[in-house]
Amino acid sequence: MKAYDKQEKVLVAVDCIIFGFYEGQLNLLLIRRDFEPRRGEWSLMGGFLRESESLDDAAARVLRELTGLDQVYLEQFRAFGEVNRDEGERTVSVGYYALINQENVQPQLSADYAAHWVPLNEIPPLIFDHSDMVKAALRRLRHRATHEPVGFELLPEKFTLTQLQWLYEAIFGTPIDAGNFRRRLRKMDYLQRLNEKDTTNSRKGAWYYQFVSEGYAMAKRNGADFLLKP
């Protein structure tokens, strides 16, 4: 059955669902296509897999091409393989989602691509099956954010607990009880409080915190598991 000759090859693409967080809003980085097919329509950022790179590498390259960023949190979530999902040639696409702290990215993008941050609840219709991809990516993000400390990728190095709460409210689309949310955070000793306050939102000021990944690694080795739900 599985002989290598005479098999049909297909195009393989990666598409990136790029999440950003800014001013309490969860956003998606979308492009308006300036190439055929479907020129001018909204779409995810994607590209074809090259012979010399892995899927993960391809996703990182595509992301770098659009944002100029490297070292970004990037996770594959699913392959999409319906026969007619794409126009033109048959293409299998592998979906990746990225989490980036939006403040770092504003400037350099849009240079080569017509890229825009779009609030998650105002996503326009997308080409092909890209809307399905977004839905699947969001499901995965919600799951990961509850069980692993990936949310911090969307925040600046220093953040307040209120910002963190806003982030989770944005990810899940529900309000969260501040008291209960903060109690869970209080037990995470890998959240380090800095000697510095953010006073932009209140007179009292909110402490800045920092996620200490080595601390988390240690806690994990000791059997602690991250859990943060709405």
Added chain:
Amino acid sequence: MKAYDKQEKVLVAVDCIIFGFYEGQLNLLLIRRDFEPRRGEWSLMGGFLRESESLDDAAARVLRELTGLDQVYLEQFRAFGEVNRDEGERTVSVGYYALINQENVQPQLSADYAAHWVPLNEIPPLIFDHSDMVKAALRRLRHRATHEPVGFELLPEKFTLTQLQWLYEAIFGTPIDAGNFRRRLRKMDYLQRLNEKDTTNSRKGAWYYQFVSEGYAMAKRNGADFLLKP
């Protein structure tokens, strides 16, 4: 960037991690390759994607070719795309795991392929990255089995609660407290008790149960969520 011409096509395969359950043991269906490369070594069952079929279709076809079974629980869990993961030509593989009630399958397999059920804790070294695939599939199965009633796919239509407990013990590799396990089951009113007992394991006999999927669908609509952990 994303123009359709002059792109490099690659081979796309699907590989199936086929779980079966029999006599308290969780098993994997593996083949000894009777073709090159790596003739004679252990491997997962796989095949190449054809132009006219979706990824899901391809996985179902591969499974049917090996087991003769249709209508099997089959779920994609991840694409594998390292450059040198395969020998010979560059191949991207999409992993699917299947859950089948092993009693239905014993006879017809092995006809064309040298297929064998191997206990999960006695898996031999596998070719390529197939061992990684198995690990990833098992992680996904563990997750799905706790949050969705997929475990029943591995059991006969009629099963006892003790069998179900054995299944979960096998999936998670840990002992489970019978009292607590059964209390959770007792609340699932979509588990229908039949007027029939299994007396092979005890004099008293254990009631047979049946999973009623319409009942589960209704419970789900009413906001109930399945949860069954070790």
Added chain:
DNA sequence: ACAAAAGTGTTTTTCTTACACCCATGA
């Protein structure tokens, strides 16, 4: 009557939830 699996109950502890409350401070 007793062994052995099937099945139920009970107690203890831990985690959630809802919500009231205090704190700090600039205007």
Added chain:
DNA sequence: TCATGGGTGTAAGAAAAACACTTTTGT
């Protein structure tokens, strides 16, 4: 001094864990 967001505490209840207990029946 008071409004506002930041932050803590607590009582009621739900759920998890541990384990003792009862039931059934072939031998």
